[in-house]
Amino acid sequence: MLSAGPTPKVPLDSWEFVITTETGAEYRWSWSELMALPQETPRVDIHCVTRWSKLGTTWQGVSLDTLLDGIDTDAAYVLAHSYGGYTTNLPLDDLRGGRAWVAHTFEGGDLPAEHGGPARLLVPHLYFWKSAKWVRGLRLLSADQPGFWETAGYHDYGDPWREQRYQGD
Amino acid sequence: MTDMSYLDGNMLDAPLRELFAVDLSGAVGRCENCGAVGPMGTLRVYSHAPGLIGRCPSCAQVMLRFVRSPNWARLDLRGTTFLQVPMPLDQPHPGPI
Numbered sequence: 001m002l003s004a005g006p007t008p009k010v011p012l013d014s015w016e017f018v019i020t021t022e023t024g025a026e027y028r029w030s031w032s033e034l035m036a037l038p039q040e041t042p043r044v045d046i047h048c049v050t051r052w053s054k055l056g057t058t059w060q061g062v063s064l065d066t067l068l069d070g071i072d073t074d075a076a077y078v079l080a081h082s083y084g085g086y087t088t089n090l091p092l093d094d095l096r097g098g099r100a101w102v103a104h105t106f107e108g109g110d111l112p113a114e115h116g117g118p119a120r121l122l123v124p125h126l127y128f129w130k131s132a133k134w135v136r137g138l139r140l141l142s143a144d145q146p147g148f149w150e151t152a153g154y155h156d157y158g159d160p161w162r163e164q165r166y167q168g169d
Numbered sequence: 170m171t172d173m174s175y176l177d178g179n180m181l182d183a184p185l186r187e188l189f190a191v192d193l194s195g196a197v198g199r200c201e202n203c204g205a206v207g208p209m210g211t212l213r214v215y216s217h218a219p220g221l222i223g224r225c226p227s228c229a230q231v232m233l234r235f236v237r238s239p240n241w242a243r244l245d246l247r248g249t250t251f252l253q254v255p256m257p258l259d260q261p262h263p264g265p266i
């Protein structure tokens with residue numbers, strides 16, 4: 001199990017997901033509010049930076065298109081942040097177009113805490129460290145701001161097809 | 170909370186030996202978050218290959234991040250106020266760390 005720290009235990013009744021825009025506006029969802037949104041079941045391949053890939057994994061969650069719908073922003077970047085303190089940066093466009101989800105179900109069961117449950121970001125077209133476990137929110141930013149691993153030398157974008165593991169790749 | 174997903178900080182000796190001219194197994198560090206001072210060998214090390222994270226055994230905050238690419242190594246010590254290594258003056262200077 002690859003992990004950056006101890007597994008946070010997040011009770012569902014206090015769980016929340018918050019999108020904060022570059023002007024400071026906040027949009028919040030409780031667990032029940034997230035569950036009441038339209039659900040999707042993406043079947044995707046995931047790519048770990050250690051060179052393994054897992055093909056045809058099935059998830060359930062809410063599309064970021066749904067969560068970002070109606071949010072007024074000119075931001076170009078996102079810093080995702082997690083329960084436990086983890087952060088990772090992505091271009092906002094990579095969370096749109098049916099390519100990213102807040103996922104809470106894996107292979108038909110609740111997402112286990114050690115795999116990022118109750119909910120994690122799922123951005124399968126980028127290396128999996130971008131799919132932040134225990135996701136708590138997104139900060140929409142005008143300028144790119146490197147996250148936990150990116151400040152330590154991981155790539156700011158992380159395209160598995162171009163093998164963008166490290167800065168300079 | 171029992172969490173056996175981390176490794177003993179002494180496992181950092183080999184990766185950091187590439188980087189440091191001194192032996193870090195005897196080094197003492199101070200956690201910036203809680204102020205705890207102790208041997209770096211007592212850090213809780215999480216392996217998020219190809220990176221390593223060393224967390225304070227007292228407060229679990231990150232004290233050390235180490236990433237080794239094929240071309241470089243980066244050590245990020247945000248979270249560590251100081252590193253103190255044994256370096257007696259009457260012995261040959263081991264070189265800069």
Ligand SMILES: [Zn+2]
Pocket residue numbers: 200201202203204205225226227228229230
């Ligand atoms: Zn501490």
